[in-house]
Amino acid sequence: MLEKLVKIRQEAMEQILSASSADSLNDLRVRYLGKKGLLTEVLKGMKDVSAEERPRVGQLVNDARKEIENNLDSMRTEFENRLMQARLQAEEIDVTLPGKKTALGHSHPNNVILRQVEDIFVGMGYEVVSGPEIEYDYYNFEALNIPANHPAKDEQDTFYINNDILLRTQTSSVQIHEMERGVLPIRMIAPGRVFRADEVDATHSPSFHQIEGLVIDKGITFADLKGTLDEFAKRFFGPDTRTKFRPHHFPFTEPSAEVDVSCFKCGGKGCRFCKGEGWIEILGCGMVHPHVLEMAGIDPDVYSGFAFGMGLERLTLLKCEIDDMRLLYENDMRFLKQF
Amino acid sequence: MNASLSWIRSYVPELECSYQEFRDAMTLSGTKVEGYKVFDEDLDKIVIGQVVSMEKHPDADKLQICQVNVGTETIQIVTGAPNVFEGAKVPVVLDGGRVAGGHDGNMTPGGIKIKKGKLRGVESFGMMCSIEELGSTREMYPDAPENGLYILPEDAPVGESATSYLGLCDANYEFEITSNRVDCYSVLGIAREAAATFRKPFVNEEPKIRKTEGDIRDLLEVEVKDTDLCPRYTAMMVKNIRLAPSPRWLRQRLASNGIRPINNVVDITNYVMEEYGQPMHAFDYDTIKGHKIVVKRAQDGEKFVTLDGQERTLDKDILMICDAERPIGIAGIMGGEESKITDDVKTLVFESACFDGTNNRLSARRLGLRTDASGKYEKGLDPNNTVPAIIRACQLIEELDAGDVVGGMIDLYPEPVQEKKIAFDPERINAYLGTDISKEKMLSYFPALEIGYEEESNLLTIPSFRQDLLRGADIAEEIARFYGYDKIPTTLPAMKGASGKLTYKFQVNEVIREQMQAAGYSEAMTYSFESPKVFDKCLLDPEDPHRQAIVISNPLGEDYSIMRTSLLNGLFTSLATNYNRRNKEAALYELSNVYIAKQLPLTELPDERMTLSLGFFGEGDFFNLKGAVEELFDGLGLTGHRRYDNTGELPFFHPGRQAILSYEGTPVAILGEVHPTVVKNYGLAKRTYAAQIDVEGLYEKVSFARKYQGIPKYPAVSRDLSLVMDRSVRAGQIEEIIESCGGKLLEHYELFDIYEGEQVGAGRKSLAYTVRFRASDRTLEDGDVTPIMEKIVKKLGEIDVFLRS
Known part of the structure; x- marks a missing residue:
């Protein structure tokens, strides 16, 4: 019986090692370990073994069974690994083939830039508000210290609906609406469309966008205005950006300034982009004129504030390096897809 | 406003700076320099030479071999100039020097280098120059010949720099003057700013006349009838006019400001206008009927021939200068044909007046006649400037010996402007600016600005030419700009309790944009105004309410003349642009206002309704469009009842392929395939789909509240x-x-x-x-x-x- 056992075991090992597939391993498992398998047959012969011998033989049978099982398992694992290898190899793809994109739409570049500006000011505690595009003369001019027949009214080439109603030429009109609400302090930006009678060309459009800013509180200073816009410029154009405040004149601010930023292309050395100046003009600003505060019902002896206004298209053209403003209003997909 | 640095320096003699420094400093103190032109930028090694002798070139008929004394030596120069002669004094560019361009007047950026060389075998060590080669023109130097060398006066110093002699060692600056600084439309005004900017004394001697004869008041009578339009009228008289070219210094100064010299009298009026910013008009005394000047409004429909020979139709708001019988000039705009100065003038009357700026501007606009004079007057001039300016003009007449100044002056100034006083509050100024500038430092800025300070009353007295200084904030600006905006600290406002946010509507708009882009639509922007022709293009019924558009009274043209009542025209136009440019597909949306009048003509502001349009051509059909609308509504939490009806009433859509979307019973959107005729009208792709949604009406219904519904445990x-x-x-x-x-x-x-x-x-x-x-x-x-x-x-x-x- 022992001999038989040894023979079965040896035979099984040989056959397992020479098995050619996972299926033939299954056959071998049945042949040796199955209900009618050879090893089971041996076990059936145990009744003929003497009582003293029985534990030892039983042990041997079990050892043989275990060994065969182990070998079957490891061979199976090997076959599976081989199969997996083959499959993985066969499934190789050319990862340099083009990706499949979802047909997402694109933001208009003006709004890409507007969102950047809004995020900066919202982060600094400003509310984003709006006002009417068709506006009373009073809000667009008079309340901003531009009375009837003021030359600044001519400079802006206003579109009129009638004597009292016009297309706003500046988002500064929103300043007055906010002030008239009478809720202080005010910290707001107001983006929106404005209109001026400029013929269409590469740098002009009769319809464009401005972003107005207004802060009114007790103790607001010109230094606060400088600090705020310097902070904006650094966040918008990059941390190394410097600002230059030049005295200027706007009827509704005093003192007033125009602000240049160091060219973000050349860092201020002068390049084609900044026309060799090293600086790029981006906005106008100033301390809210005390008379404007008075007209809106705010006491200039108690409150002060600053205001600023910038052209959205100007920022967009600069930052996206677009050389012709007309592209913004043609809506050619080949243009829009770039943003 | 233009001014050359040398002219400015004549009032600020201690001013020492480079051209670039001047530009930067002036810009930073508020007189922005738009640009400047350095006259001798491309000129080098150009001296005054004198032709000592000359002989013909042996091998060339048109060339002369000249021996030219250039001060330190005599050099040989070969020239082809036709007007060279022995003894001539000429500008000479030496070997290694540069000229600005060719004698044909074409400039070479960077100049042309001149080297010694041989002309037809004969050595030449330099070049004698024409005015064009020096970078200027005969316009500015009328004594230069049309063709040939610029022959300098006999007293020109040989060996000295010719550029300096001709006034070309200078630069002309173009300043951007803001509308509040009327005083800076003059060289004196600019010089005052320069003096304050560089902390150097401003020197301007009061003009004086040495000798006069007679009295104008015996010769001329002036009456101002409409003093509201003419607060001040000043006149002086000059007789025995001797017209002649102006001296070189005056010609050069005008030339440096781009003004062509003509003759002494004209040049003086131009010079004083530049110097003082005060327009000056000269009448021929002998043409003034009755020897009387009357300033009064014209009559409606009155005709008048201005000195440019044009007949103008006047109205009752135009101020005229008249004599005893008829008008002789439009006040502050242009003189008349019949009283203009001719070469035969014997006696002239100078007018130095102050006219109402607004009236002048509106009159010039109505007449379509904007002149150098009206360009000054329209800004509202300082009435106190008329007298110094007219005396300056007569002083120049005397200095140039252009005539004999008649004594006296007619000066009608019924209501002199009162001196303004502003309280000086350094503490408040510092609090306003966020600075810590000492009172003494603040006071130190005022003298150059001619702002006075009375210590006792603590009041600042404001010169009348500073019409912009009215209150404390204006003084703060003066302090700030001379202290230097750059020296003011940068701080951030305290912003206590501030939390930034978008208003609700802006938040909804952002979600709409995200939804549209996720659905594959790209954002478009189109103009808010359009042509009234779009209604027909979109096949709207004559009674369609969308035709009730707000009309712009002064549009750029018919194409931009009405405010849109729908976004569809903009959308169709943009889609057509894409189609025409052979883009295979396009999907666009626009989120913008339409303008709905509550009544026409407008008496109150219209309803500005935020509206969304979307549309596409290319892959897809009506149901792709509808799907995008559905997803948008889902994204906005608009989960209530939606109903699509095809009433066939939308004329711009295919009658069988259109729907009105009602949300909870209210129509809020339209969608459809664009009608074939509209497709043709716009040049659209054959199958184009479009929708428009009234976002304004949905804001209230939008909901971003999301509540979890249990994931089902039981099978369906x-x-x-x-x-x-x-x-x-x-x-x-x-x-x-x-x-x-x-x-x-x-x-x-x-x-x-x-x-x-x-x-x-x-x-x-x-x-x-x-x-x-x-x-x-x-x-x-x-x-x-x-x-x-x-x-x-x-x-x-x-x-x-x-x-x-």
Whole structure:
């Protein structure tokens, strides 16, 4: 019986090692370990073994069974690994083939830039508000210290609906609406469309966008205005950006300034982009004129504030390096897809 | 405003700076330099030489070999200039020097280098120059010949720099003057700013006349009838006019400012206008009828011929200068043909007046006649400037010996402007600016600005030419700009308790943009104004309310003349642009206002309604468009009842392929395939789809609240409904029945097949739905679902929809 056992075991090992597939391993498992398998047959012969011998033989049978099982398992694992290898190899793809994109739409570049500006000011505690595009003369001019027949009214080439109603030429009109609400302090930006009678060309459009800013509180200073816009410029154009405040004149601010930023292309050395100046003009600003505060019902002896206004298209053209403003209003997909 | 640095320096003699420094400092103190031109930028090694002798070139007929004394030596120069002669004094560029361009007047950027060389075998060590080669023109140097060398006066110093002698060692600056600084439209005003900027004394001697004869008041009478339009009228008289060219210094100064010298009298009026910013008019005394000047308004329809020979039609708001019988000039705008100065003038009257700026500007605009003078007057001039300016003009007459100044002056100034005083409050100024500038430092800026300070009353006295200084904030600006904006600290406002945010509507707009972009639409922007022709282009009925557009009274042209009442024209135009440019597909949306008048003509502001348009051509059909709208509504939490009706009433859409979307019973959107005729009108792709949504009306209904619905634990039961019906039955009708009969257990239904063809018969169609039921607390059984399905089928039967057998 022992001999038989040894023979079965040896035979099984040989056959397992020479098995050619996972299926033939299954056959071998049945042949040796199955209900009618050879090893089971041996076990059936145990009744003929003497009582003293029985534990030892039983042990041997079990050892043989275990060994065969182990070998079957490891061979199976090997076959599976081989199969997996083959499959993985066969499934190789050319990862340099083009990706499949979802047909997402694109933001208009003006709004890409507007969102950047809004995020900066919202982060600094400003509310984003709006006002009417068709506006009373009073809000667009008079309340901003531009009375009837003021030359600044001519400079802006206003579109009129009638004597009292016009297309706003500046988002500064929103300043007055906010002030008239009478809720202080005010910290707001107001983006929106404005209109001026400029013929269409590469740098002009009769319809464009401005972003107005207004802060009114007790103790607001010109230094606060400088600090705020310097902070904006650094966040918008990059941390190394410097600002230059030049005295200027706007009827509704005093003192007033125009602000240049160091060219973000050349860092201020002068390049084609900044026309060799090293600086790029981006906005106008100033301390809210005390008379404007008075007209809106705010006491200039108690409150002060600053205001600023910038052209959205100007920022967009600069930052996206677009050389012709007309592209913004043609809506050619080949243009829009770039943003 | 233009001014050359040398002219400015004549009032600020201690001013020492480079051209670049001057530009930067002036810009930073508020007188922005737009640009400057350095006259001798491209000129180098150019001296005054004198031709000592000359002989003909042996091998060239037109060339002369000249020996030229250039001060340190005599050099040989070969020239082809026709006007060279022995003894001539000429500008000479030496070997290694540069000239600005050719004698044809073409400039070479960077200049042309001149080297010694041989001309037809004869050595030449330099070049004698024409005015063009020096970078200027005969306009500015009228004594230069049309063709040939610029022959300098006999007293020109040989060996000295010719550029310096000709006044070319200078630069002309172009300043941007802001509308509040009328005083800076003059060289004196600029010089005052320069003095304050560089902390150097401003030196301007008061003009004086040495000798006069007679008295103007015996010769001329002036009456101002409309003093509201003419606050001050000043006149002086000059007799025995001796017209001649102006001296070189005056010509050069005018030339440096781009003004062509003409003769001494004209040059003086131009010079004083530049220097003082005060326009000056000269009348020929002998043409003034009755020797009387009357300043009064014209009459409506009156005709007048201005000195440019044009006949002008006047009105009662135009101020005229008249003599005893007739008008002789339009005040502050242009003189008349009949009283203009001619070469025969013997006696002239200088007018130095102050006219109302606004009236002048409006009159010039109505006449379509804007002149150098009106360009000054329209800004509103300082009435106190008329007298110094007219005396300056007469002083120049005397200095140039252009005539004999008549004594006295007529000066009508009924209401002199009062001196302004502003309280000086350094503490407040510092608090306003966020600075810590000492009182002494602040006071130190004032003298150069001619602002006085009375210590006792602590009041600042403001010179009359500073019409912009009215209150403390204005003084703060003066302090700030001379202290230096750059030296003011940068701080951030305290912003206590501030939390930034978008207003609700802006937040909704952002979600709409995200949704549209996720659906594959790109954002477009189009103008808010359009042509009234778009109504016909879109086939609108003559009575269509969309035609009630707000009209711009002064549009850029008809194409931009009405405010849009719909975004569709903009959308169609943009899609057509893409189609014309052969883009295979385009999907666009625009989120913008339409303008709906409450009544026309406008008496109050219109309703500005935020509106969304979307549209595309290329892959897809009506149902892709509808799908995008549906997803948008889902994204905005607009989960209430939506109903699509085709009433066929939208003229710009295909009558069989259009819908009005009602949300909870209110129409809020339209969508459809663009009508073939509209497609043709715009040049659109054959199948173009478009929708427009009234966002303004949806803001209130939008909801971003999301509540978790339990994920189902129990299985669903699905039943298919395969239905046949007449072709005219709408899916919406079937779905309404499924919804109304489905009850609480109805979870979902979905159309999965549409069939039209032989198997169902002509004029009929088949729709197949899957209907899914589920309970949240148990597994459904047939007994739950079957009665519901039976009810649905029964109801469908009532509209002649039957199960397909």
